[in-house]
Amino acid sequence: MTGEHDNDFEQYQALDLKIAKALQIDVPELRMPELRDLDTAKVASLPARKRSMKPLWFAIAATVVLATSISLRTSDLFETHNSLAAEVLAHLDHEPRAFDNTRIPVSDARLARAVPASLAVYERGSSLITYAQHCIINGNDVPHLVIQGQHGPVTILLMPYEQVKEETPLDGDNVKGVILPFGKGSIAIIGDREELLEPIQKNVVNSVTWAT
């Protein structure tokens, strides 16, 4: 019996070697696409800090305090927010179909594929979901949904692995939005500049449950 088993194993091992060889197809020379320098100001702009009316000495003292006491903790956090905001807005450029103005809802199966139970549950309720896609942002799984708002499509990105400490406004070329802290992760909601996002935010937050 053991001999038979060993024989099978050897046969499969030999087959694997052949498969590996067969899979090693010739690779054409690398054609590097045109890689533009990143202009983060173009893809995401976070709100500018208001100009302080305090005197200069106060500003210097505050800077020193900031640098010595909290810089280690907050610099990482700010960079994370900034880069996540940039990633979220840049992601929209890659999903042109998400901006289709349609009234056709996605199927339950499509929604389930985009929002796997291992990540989250999304109760569609009365929302008209017209796009559902499983995406990757920052190397993490992100369900990407689109619902139809009063002024066109509204993008919802469920980011169970991206934590933000506070609401982060998003300001794109023709869109605005917010990244909301939500439990262990966050949710980005982006729509037309005219869109009233607050009621949509409430609705979305009530519709999402992260998988434990």
Place this chain on the structure above:
Amino acid sequence: MNSSSAEGKRRQRFDSLVAVFHQDMYRFAAWLCRDKAIAEDVVQEALLRAWKSLDSLRDDAAAKHWLLTIVRRENARYFERRRLETVDIDNLTASQAALLAETPNRELDDLREAIFGLDDDYREPLVLQVLMGYSTNEIAEMMGLKQGAVLTRLHRARHKLKDSVAEA
């Protein structure tokens, strides 16, 4: 550090990663879509996306997994955008046939054709395991499957290939 030098370092990092993993990216794309020309397009799109989000890759040791995940996603996008039909092995385009270009080794050619003819569901985990060296657990995570399902698919894929080779 000024911005141009930071940008230069970023580019250097990207070029190094691409130099190491370009072959894997291309072969993975080619076996996913079974078309040399489309594979090149998919890799181009994947490189653009990777460049854009390079800063999110915190550990270069995870670069292979990160890049192959991007390739997988771009391949899915490509087919979704174009709603392509599945490949008919008896009626291949030149670019599809190029993947099966004959070699001096008849057995290798037959096996390559058999792999080409496998369903996507069987071919992908096989490529990830045999060519890319992933464990069944990693493949399960990558494909959103249970490990048992991956094992079943791998077993069936090998069984089909074994039969094909025996028949040839």
